[in-house]
Amino acid sequence: DALHIVTPEEEFLLSAKDPQIRAVWQWKLNQAVHRVLNGKRDFPFWGNTSENWEPPVCRFFTYVFRAEGKLKNVVYEGEWCWGKPHGKGTLKWPDGRNHVGDFKNGLEDGFGICLIPHVSEDRYDCYKCHWKEGKMSGYGICEYGDETVYKGYFKDNLRQGFGILENPSSAKQPFKYTGHWENDKKSGYGAWDDKDRGERYIGMWQEDHRHGQGIVVMQSGVCYQRTFEMDRMVGSGILLLEDDSVYEGSFTQELMFVGKGKLTFLNGFTLEGTFSNKSGHGLQTQGILNTSGDQQDDKVTKVQLGMEEFPVEKRWWGIYDQFLEFTHSGCKGEMEETFLGFHVQTSKELQKSQESLFCERGPEEVSGKIEDVLEEIIQHQEMESMQCYLEKAMKSSLHPLGKLLKALLAAFQATYSGTGANKHLLTMAQEEVKHYAKKIWEFYWALLQMALEQKGLPDQNAYDVILPLILPRFYPDLFLLYMLYHEKEDDLYCQGIIDLSIFSDTKLLELLEVQKRSLVKDRCFLSATECLQKLMTTVDPQEKLEILQKTCEEIENTVSRVLEKEYKLPMDDLLPLLMYVVSRAKIQRLGAEIHLIRDLMDPANEGGMYDFLLTALESCYEHIQKDRIHQRESWLMSRDT
Structure with a gap:
């Protein structure tokens, strides 16, 4: 009883x-x-x-806790279940701190916003995070009173996994770190922007220190790769100077050569020996100067950094791990990175934008609920339907794949945009974009397997489906790297185009030794020229290849029309006509375009018709450069004479 x-x-x-x-x-x-x-x-x-x-059993009420402990004198207003806060509610401490969000069995669990006032100042630390059993766990945004903002993942109240910490430009020491964390400290692969010094460090960290292999890029264009031990450079490294000279050896933080090293100049000359810097005496060395010039200019200027030191599959594991944890858990709603839509109006700080790193809430065509995601994936298995669905998913701020893409884009831009736009990082960047496409395709297929409870891989690949969808996001920063990497060749090519533009159409066709004299007439191949110019308006390498193929078809159509019979052009006839079209199309950065297509095109096209046509375009590009070189050498010889 x-x-x-x-x-x-x-x-x-x-x-x-x-x-x-x-x-x-x-x-x-x-x-x-x-x-x-x-x-x-x-x-x-x-x-x-x-x-x-x-x-x-479930009630809504206000209660003031009296017992000693964490909640003494704290007011809770919200939902209860079996005598404990459970559901949505608010905790208010006497010192002004409050927590608004979801509770479970008496503890903060789910999404919540916590305000912690500064004692001596009228400022708050605002934590907008996911919580588990009373501790921050999962994704969150923390806006600190000094205007520093952290967007990333937590575990047991500590930063853990991938995250971005940024101090605004108005601060005394503005900075931005994008990378991995462990036990609240920078650990693993990450990129650090020192906005005051105009430097970016890309590489490994340990307990908030640069530790391991790292690359430093400066706004001036100088960059170097060294090994670090707790922020101190050790051993030898490679230093790429602004004039495209390359130094291999030991050097100081101020980029002074010290000890044994080798300096390779742009013309291929090398200076190898022991270097020293004495105050007031400048650089001194004892060594051997080799003027044989064995190395070519392009080998010197196109050194690429980071590929061996930072394998592409190991760079952003924290982003991929969060996605895998989400899918392997059965895509439970409480583990999603989005906010739950719980609106609060307790203070100005709490009324700030409820955003997340990967999503801005708004009307979406694609659902973010996992039940809807799996159902929609099943309904869009045919290739055309799949591509349409994936395109919408990538643009969605709520769909898991859309959030994943935004996280990868943030990591890419933190590495390669702005200060990181350096030609010596091109290979790292283009390999990274291809890897993104591969991982997104794998994750999409994993979701489809989950929906169908099947196993296996599809016949399609990431180049067919994913790369065309994600490349527009990365294209501006990536193409800038290609432009920087091929700047000298493109400048030489553009000068060659200018030189060829002084010739009339008929004269240029004669100059190119077009065999069919009947083709020599004004405004020939205008349709082919206009077609090739579309190369600059597209992003997808496959579309660019199709434009190139259409251009060659237009050339053949013009020849057939003039000759009044169907005519298939052999390579000996096609190449000079294609070169004519290239010279009239005047594509400014053709070298960057060609190499982007070559690097990012589907490997299945290698050795096929597209590969053949791309090789023909490369031949035209190189021929125009060489003509310019020959003209310059002839001019120099005549001047000297």
């Missing part, structure tokens, strides 16, 4: 003499709960009520 009484802070048993008294007590207790929940103070006589016998 006992009653078990559960209150927010204690539990006890109420013992009755017999079942009748127990029933009376239970009835009176339940009626008291009803009256308090309904805001009434009168107490009805026995049996004189029309209210339900049992009060609701």
Whole structure:
């Protein structure tokens, strides 16, 4: 005949003499709960009520905790279940701190916003995070009182996994770190922007220190690769100077050569020996100067960094791990990186934008709920339908694949845009974009397998499906690297185009030794020229190859029309006509375009018709450069004479 009484802070048993008294007590207790929940103070006589016998298990009420502990004198207003905060609610501390969000079994669990005031200043630290069993766990945004912002993942209240920490430009020491964290410290692969010095460090970290292999890129264009031990450079490295000279050896933080090293100049000359820098005496060396010029200019200027030191599959594992954890868990809603849409209006800080690193809330054509995601994936298995669905998914701020792409884009831009736009990082960048396409395709297929409960891989590949969808996001920064990498060749090519433009159409065709004299007439191949110019308006390498093929078809059509019969051009006839079209199309950065196509095109095209046509375009590009070189050499010889 006992009653078990559960209150927010204690539990006890109420013992009755017999079942009748127990029933009376239970009835009176339940009626008291009803009256308090309904805001009434009168107490009805026995049996004189029309209210339900049992009060609701889940309730909404305000309570002030009195017992010693974490919540002493804290006010909780919100939903309860079995005597504990459960559901949505607000905690308010006497010192001004408050937490608004989801609770489970008395602890913060789910999405919540916590404000912590600074004691001596009118500022707050605002944590907009996911919580688990009372601790920050999962994705969150922390806006600190000094305007520093962290966007990333937590575990047990500590930064853990991938995250971005940024101090605004208005701060005394503005910076931005994009990378991995462990136990609240920078650890693993990451990129650090020192906005004051105009430097970017890309490489390995350990306990908030640069530790391991790293690349430093400066706004001036100088960059170097060294090994670091707790922020101190050790051993030898490679230094790429602004004038395209390359130094291999030991050097100081101020980029002074010290000890044994080898300096390779742009013309291929090398200086190898022991270097020293004495105050007031400049650079001194004892060594051997080799003027044989064995190395070519392009070998010197196109050194690529980081490929062996930072394998592409190991760079951003933190982003991939979060996605895998989400999918392997069965895509539980509480693990999603999006906010849950719980609106709060307790202060100006809490009314700030409820965003996340990967999503801005808004009307979406594709759902972010995992049940809808899996159902939609099943409905879009045909190639054309799949591509349409994936295109919408990539643009969605709620779809898991869309959020993944935004995270990868943030990591890419943090590495290669701005200060990181350096030609010596091109290979790292283009390999990274291809790897993104591969991983997104694998993850999409994993979701499809989950939906169908099947195993296996599709016939299509990432080049067919994913790369055309994601490349527009990365294209501006990536193409800038290609432009920088091929700047000298493209400048030489452009000068060659200018030289060829002084010739009339008929004269140029004669100059190119076109065999069919009947083709020599003004404004020939205008349609082919206009077609090739479309190369600059597309992003997808496959589309660029199709434009090149269409250009060659237009050349053949023109020849057939002039000759009044169908004519298939052999390579000996096609190449000079294609060169004519290239010279008239005047594509400024053709070298960058060609190499981007070559690097990112589907490997299945290698050795086929597209590969053949691309090789022909490369031949035209190189021929125009060489003509320019020969013209320059002839001019120099005539001047000297």
